[in-house]
Amino acid sequence: MLAEIITIGDELLIGQVIDTNSAFIAKQLNKIGVSIYQITSIQDDKAHILAALKDAERHVDIIILTGGLGPTKDDITKKTIADYFNDSLVLNTKVLENIESIWNQNVGSKLLQVNKDQALVPSKSQVLMNTLGTAPGMWLEKEEKVFISLPGVPYEMEALIVNEVVPKLKNKYNCPYILHKTLLVYGLGESALADRIEAWEDALPSHIKLAYLPSLGLMRLRLSTKGYDAKLLNKEVQKQIDAVIPLIKDEFAGIEDKDGSVEIVIAKQLTKSGRTLAMAESCTGGAVAERFTVNSGASAYFKGGIVTYSTQSKINVLKVSKTDIEQFSVVSAQVAEGMARNAQELFQSDYAIATTGNAGPAKGDSNAEVGTVFIAVATRDGVYSQEFNFGKLRIKVINKAVNKALEMLLKEIFKN
Amino acid sequence: MLAEIITIGDELLIGQVIDTNSAFIAKQLNKIGVSIYQITSIQDDKAHILAALKDAERHVDIIILTGGLGPTKDDITKKTIADYFNDSLVLNTKVLENIESIWNQNVGSKLLQVNKDQALVPSKSQVLMNTLGTAPGMWLEKEEKVFISLPGVPYEMEALIVNEVVPKLKNKYNCPYILHKTLLVYGLGESALADRIEAWEDALPSHIKLAYLPSLGLMRLRLSTKGYDAKLLNKEVQKQIDAVIPLIKDEFAGIEDKDGSVEIVIAKQLTKSGRTLAMAESCTGGAVAERFTVNSGASAYFKGGIVTYSTQSKINVLKVSKTDIEQFSVVSAQVAEGMARNAQELFQSDYAIATTGNAGPAKGDSNAEVGTVFIAVATRDGVYSQEFNFGKLRIKVINKAVNKALEMLLKEIFKN
Numbered sequence: 001m002l003a004e005i006i007t008i009g010d011e012l013l014i015g016q017v018i019d020t021n022s023a024f025i026a027k028q029l030n031k032i033g034v035s036i037y038q039i040t041s042i043q044d045d046k047a048h049i050l051a052a053l054k055d056a057e058r059h060v061d062i063i064i065l066t067g068g069l070g071p072t073k074d075d076i077t078k079k080t081i082a083d084y085f086n087d088s089l090v091l092n093t094k095v096l097e098n099i100e101s102i103w104n105q106n107v108g109s110k111l112l113q114v115n116k117d118q119a120l121v122p123s124k125s126q127v128l129m130n131t132l133g134t135a136p137g138m139w140l141e142k143e144e145k146v147f148i149s150l151p152g153v154p155y156e157m158e159a160l161i162v163n164e165v166v167p168k169l170k171n172k173y174n175c176p177y178i179l180h181k182t183l184l185v186y187g188l189g190e191s192a193l194a195d196r197i198e199a200w201e202d203a204l205p206s207h208i209k210l211a212y213l214p215s216l217g218l219m220r221l222r223l224s225t226k227g228y229d230a231k232l233l234n235k236e237v238q239k240q241i242d243a244v245i246p247l248i249k250d251e252f253a254g255i256e257d258k259d260g261s262v263e264i265v266i267a268k269q270l271t272k273s274g275r276t277l278a279m280a281e282s283c284t285g286g287a288v289a290e291r292f293t294v295n296s297g298a299s300a301y302f303k304g305g306i307v308t309y310s311t312q313s314k315i316n317v318l319k320v321s322k323t324d325i326e327q328f329s330v331v332s333a334q335v336a337e338g339m340a341r342n343a344q345e346l347f348q349s350d351y352a353i354a355t356t357g358n359a360g361p362a363k364g365d366s367n368a369e370v371g372t373v374f375i376a377v378a379t380r381d382g383v384y385s386q387e388f389n390f391g392k393l394r395i396k397v398i399n400k401a402v403n404k405a406l407e408m409l410l411k412e413i414f415k416n
Numbered sequence: 417m418l419a420e421i422i423t424i425g426d427e428l429l430i431g432q433v434i435d436t437n438s439a440f441i442a443k444q445l446n447k448i449g450v451s452i453y454q455i456t457s458i459q460d461d462k463a464h465i466l467a468a469l470k471d472a473e474r475h476v477d478i479i480i481l482t483g484g485l486g487p488t489k490d491d492i493t494k495k496t497i498a499d500y501f502n503d504s505l506v507l508n509t510k511v512l513e514n515i516e517s518i519w520n521q522n523v524g525s526k527l528l529q530v531n532k533d534q535a536l537v538p539s540k541s542q543v544l545m546n547t548l549g550t551a552p553g554m555w556l557e558k559e560e561k562v563f564i565s566l567p568g569v570p571y572e573m574e575a576l577i578v579n580e581v582v583p584k585l586k587n588k589y590n591c592p593y594i595l596h597k598t599l600l601v602y603g604l605g606e607s608a609l610a611d612r613i614e615a616w617e618d619a620l621p622s623h624i625k626l627a628y629l630p631s632l633g634l635m636r637l638r639l640s641t642k643g644y645d646a647k648l649l650n651k652e653v654q655k656q657i658d659a660v661i662p663l664i665k666d667e668f669a670g671i672e673d674k675d676g677s678v679e680i681v682i683a684k685q686l687t688k689s690g691r692t693l694a695m696a697e698s699c700t701g702g703a704v705a706e707r708f709t710v711n712s713g714a715s716a717y718f719k720g721g722i723v724t725y726s727t728q729s730k731i732n733v734l735k736v737s738k739t740d741i742e743q744f745s746v747v748s749a750q751v752a753e754g755m756a757r758n759a760q761e762l763f764q765s766d767y768a769i770a771t772t773g774n775a776g777p778a779k780g781d782s783n784a785e786v787g788t789v790f791i792a793v794a795t796r797d798g799v800y801s802q803e804f805n806f807g808k809l810r811i812k813v814i815n816k817a818v819n820k821a822l823e824m825l826l827k828e829i830f831k832n
Contacts, residue, residue, distance in 0.1 A: 010625075010627055010638075010640070011627065011629055011638070012438075012439070012442075012455065013442055013451075013452040013453075013454070013455065014442055014443070014446050014452070014596060014640070015438070015439040015440065015441070015442030015443030015444075015446065015452075016439075016443075016596070016598070016629070016638070017439070017629070018434065018435075018436055018439045019434075019435060019438070019439075019455075020434055022428075022431070022435070022457070023428070023431040023432075023433070023434045023435075024431065025431070026428075026429055026430055026431030027430070027431030027432075028431075030430050030431065035429075036429040036430070036431075037429075037459070037464075038429070038456060038457065038458050038464075039428065039429065039435075039456070039457035040454060040455070040456050040457075041438070041454065041455035041456075042454050043453075043454075044627070048453075048454075055471075070606055070628060070630065071606055071607040071610065072606055072607070072610045072628045073610070073617070073626075074625075074626065074627045074628060075628075106807070109608060112607050112608070112611050114607045114610060114611070115607050132809065132812075153630070153631075154811075155809060155811050155812055180430060180432070182432070190486055190487055190488055191487040191488070191528050191530045191531050192525060192528070194487065194488045194489070194530060195528050195530070201489070209426075209490075210489075210490065211426055211427065211460075211490045212486060212488045212490060212491075213427055213432070213433070214486065214569070215569075222427070222432070224426070224430070285705075285706075285709030285710070285714065285718075286702050286705045286706050286709050286721060286723075287706070287709070287710070289701075289702045289723060290701075290702050290703070290706045293701030293702050293703070293723065294701075294703070296777075296810055298701065298725070299725050299726075302701075302725055303725060303726060303729055304722065304723045304724045304725050304726070304729045304733065305702060305722070305723045306720065306721070306722050306723075306733070307702075307705060307709065307720045307721045307722075308720045309709075309714070309715050309718055309719060309720050310715075310719060310720070312764065313719055313720045313762070313763050313764075316762055316763070316764070317720065317722070317762045317763065346729070346732055346733045347729050347732070347733065348728065348729075348732070361712075391522075393548065393571060394712055395571050396548075396571055
């Protein structure tokens with residue numbers, strides 16, 4: 001089963017907003033056996049929307065549109081869909097009741113005509129009730145093809161996908177099982193990894209597809225397949241994983257969780273073992289902590305974090321030894337280890353990670369070379385650190401430091 | 417001048433990676449007068465890439481592809497482009513020298529044949545030298561249309577866009593001037609805002625386009641236009657802004673910076689006035705701090721931040737009064753104000769923001785209703801806080817709290 005996602009909104013095409021909706025939808029659809037053929041972002045323009053619908057209809061079975069369903073004049077998706085289906089808009093009283101109920105609970109002011117008009121839907125559509133907002137989702141069918149229109153507000157769209165779209169699609173189609181397994185590999189470049197596993201890759205059965213996903217300091221190696229026998233596919237892919245792991249023994253760091261990346265693997269392990277984590281960040285500016293706190297359930301294991309940009313705040317807030325800073329400089333193993341130890345103590349956590357370095361472009365509070373980063377890990381058994389040089393480009397230094405900190409933590413928590 | 421961005425990679429279509437490249441490219445191209453007609457994400461599949469190139473060529477002048485230029489077998493973009501141009505790949509010695517130089521500086525191990533093969537480019541292409549990676553950018557022309565192929569690694573792509581693509585496009589085309597101005601409006605819903613400014617909106621000249629961008633607690637109202645007389649366009653748009661501001665006087669919070677959002681406006685004002693900022697976050701889990709630290713230059717005004725998830729860490733790390741917590745609960749005005757004051761003192765900053773609340777789904781360390789959030793602002797003149805209820809949905813509560821905290825800070829710093 002194939003789908004296309006069409007996201008509508010000028011804000012996407014001028015780069016004012018990053019399209020995060022498509023990745024969410026793609027993930028959810030993949031889980032029920034629907035593959036995404038294409039993601040297309042287009043303007044709030046009638047002719048363009050019509051052309052995109054026609055193009056998509058030629059290639060796929062399921063077309064999901066997001067955006068352009070608001071109450072203002074720049075929102076034209078609903079009328080355009082009605083035109084595409086030679087249909088007209090009719091008032092849906094259940095949607096109107098939902099709008100009135102949301103209005104009374106959240107807004108208080110008078111309900112305007114433009115809000116009432118949000119209860120107008122194409123007569124041929126089934127409504128997907130949006131209990132979180134005033135723009136209803138819509139489901140239309142045409143010769144075995146399904147057209148789904150959803151609001152662009154992420155949490156409204158997400159709730160509709162999970163509660164309405166996925167169950168209805170599962171009910172309508174007999175979809176295959178799609179399997180992705182991603183291996184996390186540290187310390188090998190893309191070509192070196194490919195060279196190492198070449199014989200294994202060449203011998204992969206044709207229905208198992210391999211992809212290399214390089215990022216800074218981390219390679220992800222993805223095996224993908226689909227079919228109707230989930231048990232067999234899992235067995236086949238596992239056989240391939242068992243065969244490749246010995247080839248990358250020292251660099252292999254684990255299997256990525258299907259819902260996320262390294263930090264999810266760490267989060268699950270910490271939650272399972274009842275252990276906790278804290279952070280003290282300098283050059284990574286909170287980016288390591290943010291990788292954890294963005295996911296719900298973080299409070300189970302994440303005790304807290306401190307971002308200390310300046311030397312003074314390392315002394316005042318983190319109580320790092322002033323002597324160490326004077327003797328070894330603020331970018332040093334001693335300071336990184338002090339930061340980790342003190343964060344662990346302040347937050348009373350089992351583990352703590354600390355970063356201190358010079359991400360550039362200027363040298364800042366230290367004389368360390370641009371790119372120098374120390375990362376420390378504190379455990380109940382002690383503290384250790386490593387020194388790195390991540391090059392001259394600020395964004396690269398920060399991201400490499402984040403990835404390396406996660407790698408060190410991942411390896412540490414799976415030791416015990 | 418119209419462009420289409422085609423991003424290539426299965427990882428985008430299974431939702432494993434969010435496409436951030438397109439927004440970056442769109443923003444940079446808009447600055448030089450190139451409008452984006454469409455953004456298309458497709459699979460690493462030869463037939464699909466060829467079809468997308470053909471489609472794009474019918475609609476636009478400039479086609480920018482990213483991704484699929486790596487050294488491994490799943491990277492097929494370069495060969496496909498050569499096929500599209502009935503061309504063959506030839507060795508470019510300058511690219512090979514660049515690859516060898518990067519290899520010697522960064523890798524150390526033996527250069528493999530697959531890496532040397534990255535120096536093969538279509539004979540009809542001009543090379544855009546990628547000094548940050550081994551995959552070269554390529555520029556091809558066909559009957560006044562330009563095809564540009566770039567690596568998908570964000571920082572490599574970004575450097576090539578800024579240093580190579582933008583100057584070459586400016587040189588080739590006489591592009592119009594594109595102007596976007598976005599007003600930040602707090603405290604009015606989409607329809608209420610539209611109702612308030614209806615007469616003004618209806619009287620807008622047809623070449624100035626208006627868009628409403630709602631997010632949680634914040635409305636962005638964007639005016640867009642383009643043409644060849646930059647001065648005149650700026651004057652016309654400014655006239656419209658001057659006319660609309662009196663209609664939204666109490667809710668208007670400023671003009672969004674062209675490179676970013678509220679936090680950039682705040683950052684610039686703090687940097688300009690030499691004032692500094694610190695943060696103590698509970699329910700927002702570091703998300704407010706992250707909005708600042710993700711941008712370079714944050715160290716000029718951002719002293720640091722503390723994320724205290726647990727009650728214990730509020731006492732241990734932030735030194736919030738235990739009596740206040742016992743008497744008023746951890747979700748209270750007293751605790752929020754204590755957190756802000758102590759963060760200000762610990763980090764010795766001019767301003768500090770604090771959040772404490774219950775984002776749900778469970779009640780956590782406090783008996784406060786899910787959705788209750790207190791936000792406090794500490795200034796050199798004292799501290800104040802406000803209580804909010806942001807509803808029952810976790811993601812909505814967190815994002816509304818972040819937006820409200822930024823709003824309170826924005827209003828505060830522009831007071832002085």
